[in-house]
Amino acid sequence: MEKLIITLVNHQLWGAILQPVLIEENPTKSMSVLEVVGSRSSFFPNLSPIQQEIVQIAEKYSDKALMRLYSKEKTTADFLKKVTDETITNYIRPCIENYHQQIITLLPQSEVEFYLRETNKIRTLYEEDKIHFSINQAQAVFNFIKDEELGFRYFIQVKWENEIINLKEKSCSELCSDPAIVVVDQKLFVFEDIDAKKLLPFFTKSYISVPAASEKSYIEKFVLNCVKEYEVRSQGFDIYEINPSKKALLSLENDWLQRPVLHLKFEYGDKSYEPSATYKKVALIEEKEDKLAIAYYFRDKEWENKLIKLLLSEGLEKYLDNYFIVKQEYKYVEEISEEEVYGIIDWIREHPDILLNFSLEQDNLQQNYYVGKISLNTQIDTQKDWFDVHCIVYFDDFQIPFSRFYHHILKGIREYLLPNNQIAILPQEWFYRYYEMMLFGKKSGENIRLKKYYYQLIDHIEGINLPSTSYNDLLKDVPQGLNAQLRPYQQKGFSWLVYLYENNFGGCLADDMGLGKTLQTITLLQYIASIQNSETSKKSTNDLGQFFLFEEDNIDVRDEKYPPSLLVVPTSLLHNWQNEIKRFAPKLKVYSYSGIKRIKSKDIGKVFKYYDIIITTYGVLRNDIELLQTCNFQYLILDESQYVKNPASNAYKAVKQVNASHKLVLTGTPIENSLSDLWAQFDIINEGMLGNFSSFKKAYINPIINKKNKEKEEVLLKMIRPFLLRRTKEEVTPELPPLLEDVIYCDMSDEQKSFYNKEKNKIRNSLITNFESKIYSSERNTSFMALQGLTRLRLLANHPILTDKDFSGESGKFEQVIMQFESLKAGNHKVLIFSAFVKHLRLFADYFDKQSWKYTWLTGDTIDREKEIQKFTNQEDVNCFFISLKAGGVGLNLTAADYVFILDPWWNPAAEMQAVARAHRIGQEKNVMVYRFISSETIEEKIVKLQAEKSALAETFIASNKPLQHLSVEEINELLEV
Secondary structure, eight states: OEEEEEEEEEETTTEEEEEEEEEEEOTTSOEEEEEEOOTTSTTGGGSOHHHHHHHHHHHTTSHHHHHHHHOOOSSHHHHHHHOOHHHIIIIIHHHHHHHHHHHHHHGGGTTOEEEEOOSTTOOEEOGGGBOBOOSSOOEEEEEEEEETTTEEEEEEEEEETTEEEEOTTOOEEEEETTTTEEEETTEEEEOSSOOHHHHGGGGTOSOEEEOGGGHHHHIIIIIHHHHHHSEEEEESSOEEEOOOOEEEEEEEEEOTTSOEEEEEEEEETTEEEOTTSOOOOEEEEEEETTEEEEEEEOOOHHHHHHHHHHHHHTTEEEETTTEEEEOOSSOOOSSOOHHHHHHHHHHHHHOHHHHTTEEEEEOSOSSOEEOSOEEEEEEEEEOSSEEEEEEEEEETTEEEEGGGGHHHHHHTOOEEEOTTSOEEEOOTTHHHHSHHHHHHOEEETTEEEEEGGGGGGGTTSTTOOOOOOOGGGSOOOOOTTOOOOOOHHHHHHHHHHHHHHHTTOOEEEOOOTTSOHHHHHHHHHHHHHHHSOOOSOOOOOOTTOOOOGGGGGGOOOOOTTSOOEEEEEOGGGHHHHHHHHHHHOTTSOEEEOOSTTOOOOTTHHHHHTTOSEEEEEHHHHHHTHHHHTTSEEEEEEEETGGGGOOTTSHHHHHHHTOEEEEEEEEOSOSOSSSHHHHHHHHHHHSTTTTOOHHHHIIIIIIIIIISOOHHHHHHHHHHHGGGEEOOOHHHHOTTSOOEEEEEEEEOOOHHHHHHHHHHHHHHHHHHHHHHHSSTTOSHHHHHHHHHHHHHHHHHHHHOGGGTOTTOOSOOHHHHHHHHHHHHHHHTTOOEEEEESOHHHHHHHHHHHHHHTOOEEEESTTOSOHHHHHHHHHHOTTOOEEEEETTTSSSSOOOTTOOEEEEOSOOSSHHHHHHHHTTTSSTTOOSOEEEEEEEETTSHHHHHHHHHHHHHHHHHHHOOOOOTTSSOOHHHHHHHHOO
């Protein structure tokens, strides 16, 4: 059987070399050498990849290969004759030894045996020629002996496979000099850390003696280094292990770029080591009784790594091996950021338990930072309408009123100079935990004074006695005189309103449409009337509680400390409110201040004081505010308060001038398009609670909308939550039949699509051109042009005939709507059809007229709304109610309908949901199906996308009429590109 082996051969010039040969095993247990194997040998392909690599490495120091490297001779014979000792020593032998190291590394995994073959002439090998090797490295053991007879001496032994081997009189072949690789008595010794020169003397000598005169120097240099590097044994000379004290040092210092970093070092006794330093035995010279001795110890690698892992697990990361910085997403750049400076100080202050394992010091910093504990002691002085927050901050021995940090927190300044000139880095937590307290509070001496409705901002402070916020546990009994049975959620809502009233808070009742906001409000007004100490006798009024001038002498005046409440409603809901009050609280006296014949007198207050409720409209309030602001009211109640969401409008300004002790707004859409709607509502009910609009925009709108700042969102929610109550129908009225919704995508006809795309391109080009020109660069012009162009596209998506009377083609949406309605009409269903465009409704009404289909009609021009409602509700042959989205979004109860068609999507989904709520409300016993008709590949698909975005905002904060006010060129492109 033929196989590859490695042989140790003594070359005539190079000395001991490794040579791969092919042998054949003989029956006599001997082996015959057949050839020296090279990469061109016929046997080479039969070798394993590792064996082939060994053969190729050995070829690199063949005589021919060395000749090419180190000689210009033409033949190897000439090369071998002329090569000099200097070339061999300085070049050839180091080259061979380098390749020997590579082969020896591969040998254990090559499955190749190793044999001694002294010369190339030997052709037969035997088992006793085999050289044994191990995967474990050999170790040098230094023995130092001192006695009076022979003095100081040393010798080296070898530890190999747990065996101590003496070298004297052993054969030795040197394969590598540094580190040493030698074959001793057919054992391969592979060392990691010793030069062969140190071993060679002991193959012939028993020891090496050190002259007495050189003994001290020898110990301080040679012996000390041996103790550090090798295993050492001694006799008559002390070499011993010690356990020095150890501690970990963290130094706050600047790196080479002047960044603050934590520099880690480990201290053993009086010596310190960097974490990156090699783990070697540490040896020290000690003098005991005038005699030299050597003490040594090992660094505690396990302890050091444990502390490093502790730092890494607590938010730090390594930087330049021995430094630590706060873990961060961005990479280090040449410019130092404040967060790098503050982050490391924050980390030190926030991890006192971790730092118990280290000694912390500051070294060579440009600034001297305070790194101790920062604690707060807070006391709250509760008054009727405000809180005084008295807070002291402790920096070790320094006590500083928290109010001193007022401007620091508002302006985001984290550095504060302490009296001892140390710089304290204010905790990052303060800037989001106390920002609102500083923003909405006022400095009062060394205190921060907050109005009572900000109690949510300080509810985390221990020991504070806050008003109860759990109205669920404080349910109020329904007042006498109320002719209604409240549902459980309505009683909770009423109890919440009483809670606000008793704590002098304004509120926003934002229940879904159809859940009875009107009834809950009337219950509150009846409750207030029932607890007021009225000693006047009741005088006659008309059936609406209307005051007659000629009866003035017979009417008792109410107690002046209990003025009436002012109820402001849309004109379309005036009679609805009068009817609901008469129905549910007939004992409440109501005065309707409306119509062209209303009293306009400076003494109007003398009339109002005879009544419990003054009801008026937004238009009348706006026009008569100079008169109405002279009156005092118990409550100001705004129904459908989204009517006054624009702070720049005259109606909003009028509302702000009303003098009322309590304020309540009712709306199903506290947020229609933006957080500015929310600010407007809250500035009415709790004036100044959210600051002025400029500060609110900076503190909340920009971070929440533009930067998606969840912390700001949570803080705002926390502030408004006690004063805003919103329940959905799904939450509180499981008895309501399900509301099913579907989107019907309508393909445009070919004529309609061609018309639409042509107009879309014209509008887009015009908008972009004018947007980029100086003439139309203003936001106002851009908004107007965008709205005008997009409105035209919406009309085209419905039916091109709405913009061009000469259009003779069909509309895909029109056909779909008619087809769906015919099917429902056949089943005698009643359908509400909503559109934002009256002329779109008229298009369908004209078709209905031709078909002799009966319908009812409600737009802004409808005079007798109630007549139309009753006709639709009571006449079985009236299956359709055409309603404009704007005119019919509020104040209608149309539970006779079980289908709702939304013909065209509006910019905000709240308006659509108001429309749907006309049918899906309390009293509805049938399933309600909503169909939204969307023309495919048109602007309507983009509107649906916008609706989803606005709904996400609405869901977060409870749900403008100027959705196009801020459009960029890119947004215009996106809106028009389908």
